[in-house]
Amino acid sequence: MKILVPTKRVPDPDQPLLLNATGTAVDLDGVPSIINPFDAIALEEALRIREEDRAANGGEVEVVAVSIGNTDCEKELRIALAMGADRAILIKVESAVDPWVVSGLLKALAEKEQPDLVLMGKQAVDDDCNQTGQFLAARLDWPQATFASKLEFVDGGRIRVARETDAGTEVVSMPLPAVVTADLRLCEPRYASLPAIMRARKQPLEELSAAELGVDITARVEVLEMETSNPKRECVRVGSVDELIEKLRGAGALPR
């Protein structure tokens, strides 16, 4: 069984963000990066599927991590390898990508790699789109299960997934191959420390380009301008409940 885990490199959410000179993108210079937390959860789940033999195939599971971006992504791929992924693929793209481009690249890769399952985070904590997994499933014409909080393998090459929805926890089942996007509650990712990362350094990374995959990387969504909103908070003392409500409505925090 092969599980493909897209792992996106995102800036560390703890770091205060500054914009670039033109205000069209975040200035990532000097900002530490991490694997998108939801992708790390997906990767952890894939690793556990292998370690716990949940697919009941003797643990014969290949976990392949894939990142899309420039060579900076190699760091996150090494961490994925350090956590336990068997292979790591970098699809080299220099320009900014959106869910459409990413899903196109992943689709081409999936057609090449023929995984049984694509397991990825429900959204990336930088763009917060929550679209890529769904786009990929549609384009592959595979069933999808988003916001997964539990993943089980059942007989007949099917999976049963518990999903976190507004209505509560929904359980669906579907045949493989499928796309599953991970929610926070799926599992807790393991910590990859330096020894593991150093071991991973010896493993080769595979590189592909968009051209090799035959994918057009024109984005459908363009960011026109950005503004940051992490100013220092100045605590305003209010004197009454009425004043509090008024201030909160004014700040757009409460619906009118």
Added chain:
Amino acid sequence: MKILVVLETQGDALRQASRCAITLARSAAEAAGGAEIEIALLGANLAAASVAASCYGPVFVLDHDSLAEVTADRYAAAVAEIARARGTDLLIAASTSQAKDGIARAAALLDGAMVSDASACAARDGRLVWRRRMHAGSVLAWVAAHGSPVVVTALPSAFSPAEPSAPNAITPLAIDVAALPSAIRFESVSVGTTGRPDPTEAAIVVSGGRAFKTAEDYERLIGGLADKLGAATGSTRAAVDAGIAPNENQVGQSGKIIAPNLYLGIGVSGAIQHLTGMVHSKVIAVINTDEEAPLLEYADFALIADAYEAIPELIAKL
């Protein structure tokens, strides 16, 4: 320009979030200098809902028993077919979990031009642009989508629900439901214990600490306020330890990390472990009797008052 708004139902009524999506549609129509707004409704037993929906625009209904439980592949295929059939230029839905699941898939079946969680719409250089949050809310961006149709999901908390007007026509859609994909099989749904949203997902989180003497008080006051606001409840480790609040609610370094639009900390002192769990909230408001509580230094608004008095007043006045 033709706008299609896909609505969701809750029983026989329309979901409030969907009505917020209509507000965005109207805003987009205005920005575009006028547009036709059509409504799409998919599901089962939609007679009453169709009537309600028709007060916002002509309704196109796909009413079939097999659509009672929404599965993404079937729903997305149906929505895409409807959009194509209606010649939609702009497809709008409320950004609910169903829309994130199904509308996003539909967008990929269409032209892949999607903007999620839009909180505003404007016209710029002859095209529509959309505002959305990124980086867990610390960045606000204006984006443009290239393609047709453009699919936009609306952030419900950014819009007030649209007011209905005079009823319009209701047209059943002739779509071969049996031919829709059905690989995904719905099995069951279990409602959460409180029916309240999860603190990591909710737009508003009402959080309580050790100021509450009993679990009953916590549920009555914090729970009551949360229900009034449709918010999630949160708590501190101290409150969970004291048995006042359930463990699933714990916000903090060893609990849930949240970044809602509004974090309302009542009787919460704001010890550093708790702080790191909610410091990225967009607006932080505090009600506490202690002027020296650390949380005040991270708050935007603070009311020095007793929780037991302030909360009932707040519930009454909201």
Added chain:
Amino acid sequence: MDELTREIYGNIGTVSKIVFYLCAVASVAVFAWGIWRRRQMWRIGRDDGERIDWRATLRSFCTKVLSQRTVRRTKRKAGKYHAWLFYGFVILFIGTCLIAVEEWSHRLLGTDGTNLFHKGLYFVIYEIVLEAGGLLFVIGCAWFLVRMLRKGGGDTVGYRKADLWLIGSLLVIGVSGFVLEGMRIIREATPSPGISFVGWAVSRGLAVLGFRQENVSWPHFLTWWFHSLLVFAFIASLPFTRLLHLVAGSVNLCLVRKKLGRMVPISVEELEASGKTGVEHLHEFTRTQLRSLDACVACGRCTDACPATEAGQPLSPMAIVQDLRGHFNVIAPLVQKARRAGTDPALIATPRKLHGDVISAESLWACTTCNACYDVCPLGVSPVDLITDLRRFLIGNGELSGPPAVSLQKVQRSGNPWGLPARERFAWAEGLDVPTVKTRPDFEILYWIGCSASYDRRVQKVARAVVKLLDLAGVNYATLGPEERCTGEFARRMGDEFLFQEQADSNIEVLRRYAVKKVITHCPHCLNSLKQDYPQFGGDYEVVHHSVLLSQLIMEGKLKVNPAKTGPVTFHDPCYLARVHGTTDEPRRVLAAAVGADALKEMPRNRRDTACCGAGGGRMWFDDEPAKRVGRGRIDEALATGAETVAVGCPFCLTMVGDGLKAAGSTAAVKDIAELLADAIGD
């Protein structure tokens, strides 16, 4: 006076003597072989380059083994009786050797028939001393036998069935020795038998039972053989029983040099060579550590002192050592065989794996590294050392997840465990005119703030108090400002050696840039790291706890203070200050100055015996259910003193004790000694 003597080997014929000496040689040979075998087993471990410093070893032998100091420190009663047993044994042993010397010297010098020196005044002194020794020995054995029969009587000491036979045999050896003496006195009608007062009393008793000079020879002979064979059995069996601690234990106690709170670094080269950190297989422990497994006698002192055990966590230091020892007995022969065959010992198939089967990860993570176990062990065994080495493997193998792992990641990215922005590290000092290395470049002492005081609002008050006091006293100090990063102390104790080294390298570079020589800090963990960890990477500083400097300033009159009137105050000694660094007087002096010596109420476990608050070893970032939270018992202890204020000297203790008091519903306040002093001085 010279008639005061006794015949040696009286009633023992030549054949017996020959057989006796043969048996002696045989038993010593078995003993030596047994010890040798154990030593070879220890050598399956890593060579840590331990070289014997004979002077220091001899000194340790005198101050630790001969004085019996370590075994008497805790479990005082058992320690006392052990000392009696020990001294008694030593006296009897030396005495027996002297007899042999006498026998062989008068035989070699051909003065058969009369003793060379074993007579006269020497004999009198000898007899008295040996009687006393024998008595001490017998009483000691009896006490331990009774304790064992009562199944410990609630004591945590660990026993096996065989140990009962062992102590019983020792007791029988002692008693039979006196019986033998009694019989000898009857048989030889020894002049002035009262010198051997116990033997004499026994002989009186035997006489009552009907033993007389005419009929005692055979019983004497038989008893002599019984006693001798038992002694030989004891000698031969020593390496195979609990008694191994006589050798392994005293060797360990004398050779062990490692100081409390210190850890051994791993180099990047070692990592590249082995591909892992820490101990995955037993043979990856050092030889010293494996030897320490044999030194342990399961006395239970470590478990008694362990705060995790007290809280009901699945950790017992004694169980860790004993479980490892059991595994060692199984594994060592297999490793030796593999090495002889030239195969990699790591590939040996064992029925039980070290991690998971023998030692659970749960027990490893429960440790706060308070070092009480190592401190209290009479034989120099360090369970905490074994634990951190095992933790190093777990971390390196990715077996940690959840909030504790997240804290490590945040330290790496933001330089503090909460992931708060690094550039806000100095925000606490806004508007306070706190000197930095940039604004006061000619500073003498660096005030190391630490992560807690930088970001935690409550702990910031401690830093502000210290700053106020230093300013008042006119100390020439500076802070690093926003360039300070987490020392990495807790990362190292959690087992993430390389994250720690990353932090250390970064901090050492900054400290070097500003030519820092002296450091003062209010955090004992930062203190320990800067003082003991950082020198391993080139950072050498004179580091003191703020209580030491404050105490000095008070004594020099640079800080004038009248004690404030407060309710009773108790001081919670921080583990890393009181136990690891032995600083216990200075905080009390500061307190006495701040609140008056009368206000101070000591908790039962104070100074070096302090009970951990539960935050060390990275445990601050673990979330325990309240019933099992390490340090709970300490809160109860503090409340029991009736104190209205609990004084602390560590930001971790401040948080843990504060939270604990609130959870217990107490209105008692918790304050750092600097805050109390600053309050007392006023404005």
